Amino acid sequence: MAIGEVTDANAIDSAVAGADAVIAVVDHVGVSDDETYVLAAYAAAHRWLPPADIRGQSLPAEVVSVSECLTYFHPHDQDTWLAPWHLSLEHARHAADDTTGCAVETPVERLWKRRAPTAPPWAGSSVHALAMSVPTAGVDELAALMRRWTSDEPHPILTNLALGASPAGTDLGFEVLGFEDGQFHSWICYGFHRDAARELGVRPNERGLITTLADARRVAELANYGDDAEDGFPEVTWFPALITEPDCT
Numbered sequence: 001m002a003i004g005e006v007t008d009a010n011a012i013d014s015a016v017a018g019a020d021a022v023i024a025v026v027d028h029v030g031v032s033d034d035e036t037y038v039l040a041a042y043a044a045a046h047r048w049l050p051p052a053d054i055r056g057q058s059l060p061a062e063v064v065s066v067s068e069c070l071t072y073f074h075p076h077d078q079d080t081w082l083a084p085w086h087l088s089l090e091h092a093r094h095a096a097d098d099t100t101g102c103a104v105e106t107p108v109e110r111l112w113k114r115r116a117p118t119a120p121p122w123a124g125s126s127v128h129a130l131a132m133s134v135p136t137a138g139v140d141e142l143a144a145l146m147r148r149w150t151s152d153e154p155h156p157i158l159t160n161l162a163l164g165a166s167p168a169g170t171d172l173g174f175e176v177l178g179f180e181d182g183q184f185h186s187w188i189c190y191g192f193h194r195d196a197a198r199e200l201g202v203r204p205n206e207r208g209l210i211t212t213l214a215d216a217r218r219v220a221e222l223a224n225y226g227d228d229a230e231d232g233f234p235e236v237t238w239f240p241a242l243i244t245e246p247d248c249t
Helices: 009-017 089-096 136-150 156-163 192-199 213-225
Strands: 037-046 127-135 170-180 183-186 237-245
Touching: 037 089, 037 136, 037 156, 089 127, 127 136, 127 170, 136 156, 136 170, 136 237, 170 213, 192 213, 213 237
Parallel strands: none
Antiparallel strands: 037 127, 127 237, 170 183, 170 237
């Protein structure tokens, strides 16, 4: 369990009841025009370092991700029910400062596509507190997916969606995430970045993310419904998520 993580149902219910549910209109310049977003959760994540042969697929040297398919998170021993999510920025920053376990070898089952790099895919990369948010129009869908999995048990994502706060910080871009039984896959680990480049002309930016919400929605639609996608994954629901790096205070 993460240090300081709130998992008590009464504490979460109190937080939701006392919150102002009005969602502020925020202009996320450069990535999303005038869309509004609702904060879902925070993560303390390493940057993913793609192997050299994969870098040729229009990927940068370091990829920002909140998906366990690609990278590792802090703390390494977080409760699997919650991982990799934190309820608050304070919790995520506290976790990012805890480097316990960073020297361990990468378990084979956690390697992307079961590859065997000479070093863990996060080796040498720093840890960053990141916020994951969804467009206001997608809040109900994500909440419904989470509830089917959690059966309304307390979870940071459900709590934050109910609070309705807007993300704050520097918007890095959009990651198309795929929800399946509590795990959030990434469009990159499923190879949809190749499909998106070939069929939509959409390529990762310098952070390995998608620059605009419009393009991220097109990629999510391709992943969910595209007949020409490299593989079919009907059990995974794909959606665009805004990734924000909170300002240092």
